[in-house]
Structure formats: structure tokens, C-alpha cells
Amino acid sequence: xxxxxxxxxxxxxxxxxxxxxxxxxxxxxxxxxxxxxxxxxxxxxxxxxxxxxxxxxxxxxxxxxxxxxxxxxxxxxxxxxxxxxxxxxxxxxxxxxxxxxxxxxxxxxxxxxxxxxxxxxxxxxxxxxxxxxxxxxxxxxxx
Numbered sequence: 001x002x003x004x005x006x007x008x009x010x011x012x013x014x015x016x017x018x019x020x021x022x023x024x025x026x027x028x029x030x031x032x033x034x035x036x037x038x039x040x041x042x043x044x045x046x047x048x049x050x051x052x053x054x055x056x057x058x059x060x061x062x063x064x065x066x067x068x069x070x071x072x073x074x075x076x077x078x079x080x081x082x083x084x085x086x087x088x089x090x091x092x093x094x095x096x097x098x099x100x101x102x103x104x105x106x107x108x109x110x111x112x113x114x115x116x117x118x119x120x121x122x123x124x125x126x127x128x129x130x131x132x133x134x135x136x137x138x139x140x141x142x143x
Contacts, residue, residue, distance in 0.1 A: 027087035030054055031115040037130055040117065042070035045125040050083065050117050057083035057117075067118070067127055077126055079118040087113045109136050 030036055036053050039045075061082040069075040090110045111134045118127035 023089075023091050025087075025089040027058060027113075028054060028085045029087050031085045031087050031130075032113050032132075037115060037128070040125055040128060042125050042128060047083075047119060047123040050125065054085055054115070058086045059084040065118070070126060077120055079126055080121050081119045083117045083119070085115040085117075087111075107137050110134060 031054060039053055040050055061084070063079060063082060065079045066076050067079055069077045088110070090108050092108045111132070113132045114130070116127075116129040117125055118129075120126050
């Protein structure tokens with residue numbers, strides 16, 4: 001009886017460990033919070049404000065892009081810098097770990113979020129962009 005209980009416990013621990021091995025997350029998860037994104041105000045917020053909310057960006061692009069002013073639609077302004085924040089997560093279906101059948105039955109789901117902030121030459125936010133995508137992969141999970 002003790003041997004059977006020992007095998008059951010080891011099997012449950014093994015399944016738990018395998019389920020953890022199927023998860024992956026990278027980047028800045030705070031960009032998934034609409035409440036935080038709404039705190040960034042075009043024409044008002046600065047680089048320091050954005051850095052305080054989201055930390056250091058994943059990427060910085062220097063540019064010279066003309067856009068319509070968020071505070072005056074008849075005025076064009078030049079953006080000189082874009083900050084990009086990214087968060088990606090993936091979760092592998094437990095069926096993927098079934099020998100032989102896992103190739104056909106398994107798969108994974110993923111989510112990808114990006115948040116970009118454009119600044120003028122004074123370091124003031126003038127443009128925001130946010131995007132989210134998700135999907136599934138695998139032979140039986142195709143979208």
C-alpha cells in the first residue's frame with residue numbers, strides 16, 4: 001500500500017513539474033494593464049513618467065516622424081524618439097508530453113503584447129500605440 005501511494009505521489013509531482021516546464025513568459029507584463037496605459041497622457045506625460053510606470057523600455061528608436069498634435073489637430077509635430085515595450089507568453093498544452101500522440105494532440109497557446117510611446121524633442125509624450133495578439137499552434141489547434 002505504501003509503495004502504491006509513493007508511486008501516486010511521484011506521478012503527481014512529475015505531472016506538476018511537466019506542467020511548469022510548458023510555460024514561458026518574457027518582457028514587461030505591466031503593459032498588459034490598461035489602467036497603467038491610461039495614465040500616460042499625450043501632451044502631458046514625460047519620459048520620466050513613462051519610465052516610472054513601466055521601467056526601462058525593451059527598445060529605443062531614434063527617428064524624425066511628423067504626426068498630428070494630440071492637443072491641436074491643425075498642428076504637426078515631430079517625434080524624435082519611440083520607446084517600445086514588449087511582453088510575450090506561451091503555454092504548452094500538457095497533451096504535448098504524451099509519447100508519440102503528443103505530436104498530434106498537443107500544441108501551445110501564445111500571447112504577444114506591445115506598447116509604443118512617441119516623444120517630441122522636449123521628452124513629452126505625443127503618441128501612443130498598443131497592440132495585442134494571441135493564437136494557438138499545433139496540428140489540432142490551428143486557427
